[in-house]
Amino acid sequence: MGSYSDEDVLLPNSVLGKAQLLLAAFESGADRLRLSELSRRSGVPKASAYRLAQEMVQWGLLDRRGEMYELGIRLFHLGQRVPASSVLRTVARPRMADLFTRIRTAVHLAVLDGTHVLFLEKIAGEANVLAPSYVGGRLPASCAATGQMLLALAADGPERVAALTEGGLPAMTRRSVTDPRVLAQRLARAARQGYVLEVEEVKAGHASLAVPVVLPGSEYAALSVTAPVAQVSADRCLAALRAAAESIERGVAQKTQESHSYGTAPVVRRPKRAGVRPAHAAR
DSSP, rough: TTTOOOTTTTSSHHHHHHHHHHEEEEEEEOOOEEEEHHHHHHOOOOOOOOHHHHHHHHHHHHEEEEEEEEEEEEHHHHHHHHHHHHHHHHHHHHHHHHHHHHEEEEEEEEEEEEEEEEEEEEEEOOGGGOTTTTOOOOOEEETSSHHHHHHOOOTTHHHHHHHHHHTHHEEEEEHHHHHHHHHHHHHHHHHHHOOOEEEEETTTEEEEEEEOOOOOOOOEEEEEEEEEEOOOOOHHHHHHHHHHHHHHHHHHHHHHHHOSSOOOOOOOHHHHHTTTOOGGGOO
């Protein structure tokens, strides 16, 4: 088998490939993992996982606290320098803060990451800090309002939904959508009306309202507000949420144009807010 040893069967034949598997072990939302759990989740044998984890600690990609491993601060610093997310977060944060000041609900900015949503930014007061969401955290896209909004608009939305439903739709609460037909109806309605209202599908007693943020290159992010159910409704929050999303769109477009010293800057095409047409509908 060449350079493979028995423990390398079906695993990437490189340090980088195995390191990626160790980092991916944290994607379920775990903050800290023991070596045995790191090995189990990644599929990397324990001895190899231990050796590589020690190197990753030296590189700053992992931190070790006693018997527990957690993601290293260097990953955070590198993540801040990713051009697309850096521009989006820089533009969005003050506008999200203004929205929080206006309606006093937790405000989230998210993008699709495979079959999950990844939270790029969050603004919340002490009373609005919800455990399921944090910057860098991920939630199943079919449960979160931001995820449903983004699945409805993504060019490869049907493929992502198929991947989600292959092993059964995940459920975070008893109200999470677990029927693929119901999810399909939700996504179609989201595309028509241009927003998603999710009630107790992520956390009991809480609701989220999400709208799209149209980015250059026909890409999307989603902006949402989250609070106890009585505080979240389209009547109360939608106008302010849409205004903030449109302000972010304009800001990102301006920053993108400024960054292009030659050629034609990407054109941002904003869908009508009353009914956003999903990219895959044009196929």
